[in-house]
Amino acid sequence: MDKTKKKKLKKNGHNWRKFWKLGVEEWNTQFFNVSKDGDLTVSEGHNIYNLKGLAKKYGTPLQVIFPFIIEDRLKDLIGYFQAYMKIYGYKGKFFYHYPMKVNQNKEFIMPLLSEGANLEVSSANELWIVKKLWEGEKFNTKMRIFCNGPKTDQYLDLVEELRAKGMNIVPIIEGEEEIERLSKYKGDIGVRVDLDVKADTHWDKKFDRFGLSEKSVLDLSKMKNLKVMHYHLGSQIKTQKSIFDGIKHAFSIYVELQKTHPNLDTLNIGGGFGVPYEKKKFYTAKNVSSKMIKMLKNLSDKAGIRHPNLAVEWGQYIVAPSQVTIYKVISKKYIPKANAKAWYVIDGSFINDLKDTWTIHQKWHAIPVNNMDAKLKTVWLAGSTCDSDDKYTAGGNYILMPKLSEDEDQYIAVLDTGAYQDSLSSHHCLLSEPVKILAQDGEAKVIRKRETAESIGKLFGWNGDSK
Ligand SMILES: *Cc1c(COP(=O)(O)O)cnc(C)c1O
Numbered sequence: 001m002d003k004t005k006k007k008k009l010k011k012n013g014h015n016w017r018k019f020w021k022l023g024v025e026e027w028n029t030q031f032f033n034v035s036k037d038g039d040l041t042v043s044e045g046h047n048i049y050n051l052k053g054l055a056k057k058y059g060t061p062l063q064v065i066f067p068f069i070i071e072d073r074l075k076d077l078i079g080y081f082q083a084y085m086k087i088y089g090y091k092g093k094f095f096y097h098y099p100m101k102v103n104q105n106k107e108f109i110m111p112l113l114s115e116g117a118n119l120e121v122s123s124a125n126e127l128w129i130v131k132k133l134w135e136g137e138k139f140n141t142k143m144r145i146f147c148n149g150p151k152t153d154q155y156l157d158l159v160e161e162l163r164a165k166g167m168n169i170v171p172i173i174e175g176e177e178e179i180e181r182l183s184k185y186k187g188d189i190g191v192r193v194d195l196d197v198k199a200d201t202h203w204d205k206k207f208d209r210f211g212l213s214e215k216s217v218l219d220l221s222k223m224k225n226l227k228v229m230h231y232h233l234g235s236q237i238k239t240q241k242s243i244f245d246g247i248k249h250a251f252s253i254y255v256e257l258q259k260t261h262p263n264l265d266t267l268n269i270g271g272g273f274g275v276p277y278e279k280k281k282f283y284t285a286k287n288v289s290s291k292m293i294k295m296l297k298n299l300s301d302k303a304g305i306r307h308p309n310l311a312v313e314w315g316q317y318i319v320a321p322s323q324v325t326i327y328k329v330i331s332k333k334y335i336p337k338a339n340a341k342a343w344y345v346i347d348g349s350f351i352n353d354l355k356d357t358w359t360i361h362q363k364w365h366a367i368p369v370n371n372m373d374a375k376l377k378t379v380w381l382a383g384s385t386c387d388s389d390d391k392y393t394a395g396g397n398y399i400l401m402p403k404l405s406e407d408e409d410q411y412i413a414v415l416d417t418g419a420y421q422d423s424l425s426s427h428h429c430l431l432s433e434p435v436k437i438l439a440q441d442g443e444a445k446v447i448r449k450r451e452t453a454e455s456i457g458k459l460f461g462w463n464g465d466s467k
Pocket of ligand 1: 101148232234235270271272273314315
């Protein structure tokens with residue numbers, strides 16, 4: 001950026017919001033703004049959270065969870081599908097199933113349930129959480145649970161136990177060895193098809209190991225309780241074309257499968273809807289849901305079958321934007337010849353707290369929390385483990401951050417960190433995880449205290465006694 005442009009931005013406070021790509025619904029930043037003092041804020045209706053204030057009060061590293069963003073997103077998504085079903089005269093029903101593996105924290109699950117989410121679980125331990133909810137009479141008995149993933153005996157026993165208690169729990173056949181036991185299951189079941197389509201995702205592998213092949217699925221002998229055909233193309237699908245290619249192909253199998261299994265009535269298209277992490281042009285749920293319903297209606301009418309119920313398991317799309325991770329810059333190091341002029345060393349870790357930075361080279365929207373209207377510098381961010389991979393360079397490019405000031409600590413926010421990072425997090429160099437704050441109804445409170453040396457030591461067997 002040239003100097004005059006920078007100066008102009010500095011003068012006009014209003015432009016900083018645009019400069020940092022805030023206030024834009026398509027990028028999920030519509031709740032974010034810049035205060036007149038140059039601080040990053042989040043608005044929940046008329047309540048405003050000042051993120052610098054939270055960082056100072058609770059210390060860093062810090063995760064701030066905004067349940068109202070989760071609720072807002074799910075309400076919108078369900079609204080889009082229901083509206084387009086009505087508009088196009090679609091006779092099937094819409095079901096949202098939240099894939100628990102994306103974020104199992106209670107503070108994420110409860111707002112989703114309050115907006116009418118059903119669930120999808122991928123392990124016996126996730127299902128155990130559902131059992132706890134059930135025992136606490138926390139949910140409507142109409143809620144449905146899909147059970148994916150390979151089924152250990154422990155997992156299947158729990159499925160059967162909960163089914164016997166009256167829960168609407170639908171195991172999805174994942175491998176050949178599950179067919180026999182599940183065909184005798186006293187409730188609805190589903191089957192996962194390993195679709196033979198290439199989707200444009202980061203996980204675009206040639207060989208998938210999930211579900212049954214198309215041929216094996218079509219060879220299944222008649223099962224009266226087979227209600228759901230499921231597939232999942234992968235996460236963070238890059239183009240809407242890939243989403244539609246998947247549906248078109250899956251639909252052709254669904255039509256065939258229904259001939260053998262007359263009670264099949266639901267197409268579950270899995271997860272994968274992307275998040276515009278990089279704040280560039282991206283497809284939107286409003287647009288895709290409209291095209292999807294239109295397409296499914298036309299395909300069903302042409303094939304002469306009843307419109308399938310549609311289930312989606314878009315996890316990352318719903319929850320990623322509801323959490324922000326905040327760090328403090330604790331050191332600056334000059335970089336001799338590179339795209340960035342300096343390292344800003346933060347008081348947390350990308351490898352530990354935001355693991356996808358390291359494993360899948362996730363790009364994040366990293367922006368200042370304070371001094372958002374100050375002079376800028378090109379930087380790379382470094383975590384404080386002693387690992388040379390603990391860094392964020394925006395893919396070797398650079399990040400813009402304020403020049404450090406003598407008078408004030410500099411805080412940095414990473415947006416959209418609500419999906420996957422938490423259960424993948426770790427303790428490299430035994431750093432503490434970020435403290436977790438819930439921001440709700442205008443108030444913030446600590447929901448997980450900062451780990452101490454003692455509590456982390458215990459995880460590694462240092463119990464303070466000699467045994
Ligand atoms: C991981 C997963 C999801 C969620 O994927 P997102 O990319 O977060 O939408 C949904 N369904 C299944 C079967 C999954 O494995």
